[in-house]
Amino acid sequence: MRVLTLLIGAVLALIGIAVAGLGIKLAWLGGSWYYVLAGALMVASGICLVRRKIAATWLALLLLAFTLVWSLWEVGFDFWQLVPRLMTFIVIALVLTLLVPALHGNRRLLGAGPRGVVCLALVASIAGIGYGMFQPHPTVVAEPGATAKVIAPEAGVADGNDWTAYGRNTHGERFAQFDQINKANVKDLQVAWTFHTGDMAINGAEYQGTPLKVDDTVYLCSPLNNVFALDPITGAQKWKFDAHIKETPANAGWKRCRGVGYFDADKATASATPAAGGECRQRIVTTTVDARLIELDAKTGKLCESFGENGVVDLLKGIGPNTDGSYYLTSAPLVAGDVIVVGGKINDNLKTDEPSGVTRGFDVRTGELLWAWDARNPKRGVPLPEGELYPKESPNFWGTAAFDEKLGLVYIPTGNQTPDFWNGNRHEGSDEYNDSIVAIDVKTGVDAWHFRTANNDMFDYDVSAQPILYDLPNKEGGTTPVIIAMTKRGQIFVLDRRDGKPVFPVEQRKVATDGVPGMRISPTQPYSQLSVGAEKLKESDMWGATVFDQLLCRIDFKEMRWEGEFTPIVEGQRTLIYPGYYGGINWGGGAIDASTGTLIVNDIRMAQWGRFIKREKAKEIGLKPSTEGEYSEQLGTPWGVERSMFVSPLGVPCFKPPFGTMTAIDLTTGKTKWQVPMGSIQDAPVHGIVPGVNMPLGMPTMGGPLVTKGGLTFFHGTLDYYIRALDNDSGKELWRGRLPVGGQGAPMSYVGRDGKQYVVITVGGATRTNTNDNRGRIARRGEIMRQAVLTTC
Template identity: 40%
Template sequence: MRTRLRIPPALVALLLLAMPPCAAWESWGGDAGGSRFSPLREITPDNVGQLVRAFEYHTGDLIARPPEVMRRTKFQATPLFVEDSLIFCSPFNEVIALDPGTGAQKWRFDPKIATNQRPANRYVCRGVTYWVDDHAPANAACRSRIFMGTNDVRLIALDARTGIPCAGFGKGGEIKLEIGMRLEWPGEFQITSPPAVGRGVVVVGSSIGDNSRVDAPSGMVRAFDARSGEPRWTFEPLKRDGIEAGHANVWAPMSVDETRGLVFLPTTSPSPDFWGGKRPGNNEHANSVVALRIETGELVWAFQTVHHDVWDYDLPAQPTLTRLDTGDGQRDVVIQPTKQGFVFVLDRDTGKPVWPVEERAVPQGGAEGEKLSPTQPFPTHVPALTSQTISTDDALSLLPGLMRSSCERQFAAARNEGLFTPPSVQGTLEFPFTGGGVNWGSAAYDPVHQILYANTSRAVHLIKLIPRAEAAGFNPPPGHDFGRQRGAPFAMSRAMVTSPLGFLCNKPPWGEMVAVDLKAGRILWRSTVGTTEDLAPLGVPLPWGAPLLNGLAVTAGGLVFTGAMDAYLRAFDARSGRELWQGRLPVPGVANPMTYLWKGEQYVAIGAGGHSEAGTSIGDSVVAFRLARPGEAPSLWSRTIDRPGGRFLAATSAITLAIITLVMVGLRWRRRRRSRQS
């Protein structure tokens, strides 16, 4: 049992009044600083079981688009609540405005992007950006605007009230970005996250295909006048200094401090990801939090979280801007979670760590031609959100004691010296995997209690370098990602380490929500999120969690909401981490939830369209829940969590899985026996 600091109600009210108003959820991260915190408190741990489905809206893509196109989509959009509308984008960059109470469509804009391309990161749009031009007359067209970057590399501005393109922005409401070089295929270069906007400037990053070539397109960040679309500045994240590499782009959402006039960029690794012999040194400002003057693009500071990255440990999460009591007084900070599970807390004005960060020796002996950094930065105050070592003892064995599992054999055959073990021809275990720790869903922060909440993923990648002479004829097995890394002496393959039944090879949980007291530097609780219900054979709902790429939302009502790889929206008690409620979705909601107040009622909404790369079912919906009204019947799509019932379900599922495993083992033994006899 943990104790918790009790804050007087009057102080809580004062703190809520002092915070930027985000009851409207006007930004992708709730506010421009990405806190994902809402002061709404109508829905509480006591009444969350009374949530009912308010509406389910379908974009129509599932019917209108061919199945082979829909299989290349990821629905990751978080709606905004602005101009009395819910506004979001589909994976095909259609911008849609809904009535927030009924889900009825108010307007829709279709940029008509081509669907015959092969986007490197699938068709995806994480969200749009809202901006109000205070210099424009109150009723002027495009006084309030929606900005969106597209899969086909356009920046579009729409009137937020009507969805009509802003004629005075660029050419007919859009700008086509100049990439500066020939693409290897249509879709090598995309924009997948919402632009950042502040002080009349709109800033856009890019998402670029990984591991295709050394001389990949530049990851240049571009800024435009938010009114006219005229170019304002560009920033190249990677310091070239004669090195040979591409991008170090910004594909994740950025954050803005309007008062300071700063935009914060989470940058990626240089190309290619897994061999850097042609880019010696630390590769500044890749893998860094970078602060720029939003009006000029001037570099203010940069802090690097990985030196000379050869693990694809780029920064996928939006930097969180907040005010924190560090023990030495209040400070404005930037909180940056990472794929490794680290949490870096930086001073917002200087970029210097608030608490010490140590340079620690890491494994050496990289591939031929590689020049690794001898050390990497490790935060010392805030503990890692997830485990960072893996061994054969951690291998999943469904029939322990009867046989050495396939997982143990795979673990034992690979190079594995802990975090930052370099990629190898032998094959290297990378744990956390390249989608591990905290991903694009980012973290949420409760500024009243100073608690950080984050979804984390636990899985193992096997990374293999393939000598160039062997790469031409290499045929990757199913489930293996293959990158040619042209211009490097090695190609690469990457695969999740899984069992013959398709389960992840490391012991569960595979997805956890973590709560951290930043000031004290300690983990408050962990809670497993998700089951295998919508992923496993026969829908067996093992309570083992699932990788959590998506983020969450925390409320002053004491709840944390999240989606998962199974088709449920969940609510957890923010104090204890106990799961309280599940709302069934048509398909998994691998997106960030949001909450808003409409006509006196609090709603919680999430995009439910699935995730093609994760192998989930695919859909095209946005679903919203609210508390039941007087006399309203309980929803069939909503249920509270009965702990004893949950234990019974887990036991039943485990027995079912054991039976399936025994049957499959028997079939494999029978096939082998027949093979020997023949």
Template identity: 40%
Template sequence: MAIRITAIIIALMGLALAGGGAYLLSLGGSAYYLLCGIGFLITAALLIARKLLALHVYAVIVVASLAWAIWEVGFDWWQLGPRGGVIILLGMWLLTPWIRRPLGFVSPTGARYGASAKPLAVAVALAVLIAAVSMFFDPLDQSGNLPEEKVAAAPALGGNVPDGEWHQYGRTPYGQRYSPLDQVNVENVGKLTEAWRYQTGDVKRPDDVGETTYQVTPLKIGNNLYLCTPHNLAIALDATTGKQVWKFDANSGMNPDRQHQTCRGVSYYKDQAAAADTPCAERVYVPTSDARLIALDAKNGEVCPSFAENGTLHLEKGMKYNPAGYYYSTSPPAIVGNKIIIGGAVNDNYSTQEQSGVIRAFDVNSGQLIWNWDSGNPSQTQPLPEGQTYTTNSPNSWSVFSVDEELGLVYIPLGNQVPDQLGMGRSENVEKYSSSIVALDINTGADRWVRQTVHHDLWDMDVPAQPVLLNITKSDNSVVPALVGPTKQGDIYLLDRRTGEPIIPVTEQPAPGGTIPEDHASPTQPISALNFRPRKLEGRDMWGVTMFDQMVCRIRLEQMNYDGQYTPPSLNGTIVYPGNFGTFNWGSVAVDPERMVMFGMPTYLAFTSKLVPRADIPPKGQDEKGSEQGLNRNDGAPYGVLMGPFLGPLNIPCQAPPWGYVSGADLRTGKIAYKHRNGTVHDMTPLPLPFKVGVPGIGGPMITKGGVAFLGAAVDDYLRAYNLTDGKQLWEARLPAGGQATPMTYAVEDGRQFVVIVAGGHGSVGTKPGDYVIAYALPR
């Protein structure tokens, strides 16, 4: 009975492998699955006939599969496992007495002896040995060290921020995410313990949109922390104890048409001309999800009525179209001099009649409009006259700005025009400014330079990250004011921030064509010499829990349009890699301005996009609006687009891990020093497995002068500390919810250094929601 059931199972597996393998081969893929399926069918037939040869044929399958797997992926255990797991388990079963005895012989005395299976036993043992050995190797790991020399004796940190404070999203206007504190260092970071914990009370609601996320980085001024929550509570905490000082509810309500429900941070301003005891002499500005900007008294959280209209600036003014929920500022505005400069997130792929992506500067005290820069009408920076409107759907900036007050420039990371995947009918200005970094004059709003990172963007490759500013000392000891610009496609642009010219070379490389007839693709795309771009996906990169879903992923790879990065969207379906989450996103990178090195978290997760003709789009449904996953309707356009991660039949990524790394690069040489897998599958599987696969993440890092980099972000719920020099993990703390926010650090009056992260989860990546603010410090 056992041998008959085994033969049937092997035969069914063989049919699946042979049938799928034949189809894969017809698409131009590997012949292995067809040959393996034939081997399974032969083994099953021999088992039914009770022939000892069945075990020998299966031994050949084991050895051939092992050789093929090593040839394809080397000694990468995470790739070898799916290829060999089913085969080895079946081999072990075939070695049991229940299978061997019916294949054996009967002695003259009537005793039954099992068949000899030495070839199969040797083959299985060899495979198990190689699998065990491969667990101790990581062929994809890149080890190395960043230079420890402090090149800059007095590094430019940007702004006048005391060492123990954190005044802006990236600590200073330069956005370096670097703290000059060194009480916590590589020697003692392992002793960090939780000092206090605060819960905001803002928890995910049943009627929330999918992308409800907690991405805030608190500010620290004096002895207060200032932060916001996804539903626009503004909160002040005592930085030493974590006790609430005040809380303000913006009452922004709920709207199912919002694409995002988040707040990355608030902005702080001190009026130097006002007496310290004057109401609203110090202010906190909070953007809300119903397109308002509210000024609050930093001391007590009360609204500052002298700003705009009774303390509230309405950002929808000047828009030709104003669909509720389609527009608001998800990131804290930049404050420089007497100006507060703000952009806004425009919903991706909802409609062709959405708000403008205009950047505006208002008087920080009165709320009066000073200038506006609209990438669809860039020459008219004077405030628009009554009755005139900004350009509909012009490229917008939803991320964080950086400022160099000495140069008089604010640096804007710009996105693409909606609809993102359709390039027909874009204006000359849109073609120039979309998916670029633009330097605007602080005083007039005029653009001084533009550096485009994608030509004719058809992939939603917004510049998502705050540009990071530092001064680079070159080999001839000359100092260049520089800008580090991380992108979704994996480039790190190192530019002279005065002119936008590359410090590290940028070249144009040929790009794939093949758009729909109405559109076109750029023949070339820029690439920086310092980049984390992945190589082109191949069949050997496909993954699964077993060889069967891996085979399905290979078939899907061959079925879809894919000729490498920048393959245009199509009616057939296109693989977009890096995908919509990008190699880098709003978390940006952290830079040490003394050592002139950077630390980041490159992420690799392929997506797919398929254009859907208007006639084939069903009536509007609850989940058919616009997001990184699902049908993006593009109302008013000839096509919608169906997008999502490139997943296999078991809803796990089709591409093999690692999906996430930590990495360090030397900005003086443009060389990547190390790349290590980051994060485990602890929170990705039903069982809390600690396997360090290298998981996706979204969030940002922070560096201290103590040589430690801190990072949450990964889809397992941990805050981790790394040695900046070699990228090795030094410490971790389990979080009660997803840590998709950028940590920060500060010092209090008694001299202790705290490290703080917000843990509230991220709806798009499915991490656990929460409402936690957690501080860590060394034991007293």
């Protein structure tokens, strides 16, 4: 026993010295003094234990009490914040209490009885924390028994039993009025059918699509832009179209197809007719990662030869020389009446002189270019004369647009002029239209209004989510037609879609402006009354799996530049970036329960850091340039940029959980009804180690939700291998189903010819892990799963 106390005491003292030493550094940086005092108590307790004095146990209990008081003062009863603060010291106190019989001194207050009570309390605390680690901890708890009031009973009915556009309709609602699957029977969901595309989701090919269902066919695309038509009841393939995409240096590591469009000439109002013989009266519209716009006969999968040149339009026309393939498309095209609206993806951060970000409208029947909208020439509208090129370096639109058929307006979300982190070379139109919602006349291509969600963007805060159009009840007893713009900043702007004026208040707040010479930095930025996960980080928000990496994260935080969101990047010193450039709310967007006016949206909460670096120095230290990695050259600007995730030495985020949530906002009041963590650590590798336990910490999310009138929100864009159904009124998880691999798309739902409701999801692997391993056994065989589930009752 003497050797044991000597060993434990020495280790405790050494750990205490390290904690105190690092604590002194933190305090010198202006941080908390707690760690200095805690380290000193650990050292004193360790020395007493080496000397076998009972004071060691009293000091350990004092340290625990001191830590408890400090923790509650700093973070209140936030469970995940308390765990790393308390667990280490509870274990220390338990060990030293168990060692009391081997120690010298007055044991009257720590006799067998009291000691047993203390040990029991400490063990119970450990057990309680252990239990709590496997329970969800909502950030906003729903009011008990609260039920959303139905204010639009007929919502969704006009769309029938189908899902005819990326967001179910051109309003992007992602709401299905079906209630066959509901809160009472969702637990009975079973797999109905599985379809394998045969395209492997590896080497940059990501399955992020949402299928369509029209009449008696499901349509979907793979990351290689192959299109499939399936029987919606059995999953049997009806036809396949092979796009035969051309691989370029840019798309070699970035292949996506988030969805296709649909056009029905028999239901269109225009008098024009499609090809003779009745072919292509119903059409599938798709784009490719080698910049083509294609139309297929929805019945046969054959090219519509009357469209473009034998069914294909070359989207590089007017873009200019593009030898590196830096212009291509990944998101679902919008079919706005008789017009197809497409934007394009442009590589971030590699260089200046990137292609135009022009948005174009094409005749859905002929493929004729009807109009073109560009931020550098926003009022032109008409296409360029033959042989001319659209101006380079304009903000692009790479997500999916929305369309109001009554107003005749298309709403596009824009990005910014690249490179993202250096904005000293921005053009006037780029500054005016970056990170905006732009309302474009579908007939003329001229913008009616625009609203900027960020001023002088310098953090890749592209607006990429499809906007949601909704008729919001107003105080006068009518409705206001609004557009809901969800942003990477976590700000949610609700605007009157007739003129772009805010319906929920927006204010311009002052931000830091101390950047490097040449940067264009706005002194203010817009902030909405509605936001998700956009709170300013502070030192007490720093986290870690243990007290030790939490301390190191605090030091890193204090050493970084951080005056709040939009703190400019400089050379040398790291600048914290939060919300991060992945979001907030990324391309997955949200959904609205149109029957109750409840907006439901998932988000990402991952901080990053960045700093400018001379390209010569980056080369010296071996940084490898890329568009998405930890170093980008930004050729044509004064600086390269080095950036990374803000994580602890153990590889876990340096800031408090959750790292991804699902949030419900009542748009009739602006109140957040509930907010719950989404996803567990079960399948998320850290340094190659997969935890394998369902601990619902709340992980970064991708894709978007599906909301149904059955009172359910379906979601599967987490880092673990599950699809979940949440209660729309409380956020409580009512069911989850295990998948073969992770998913990234948004679910969709329809009622088949058999009268049953189906929920269909794309399952091809978790997102952006820089490995093919998490694609799973099925995916590695090239059998990417598409799954439908239904009730068994």
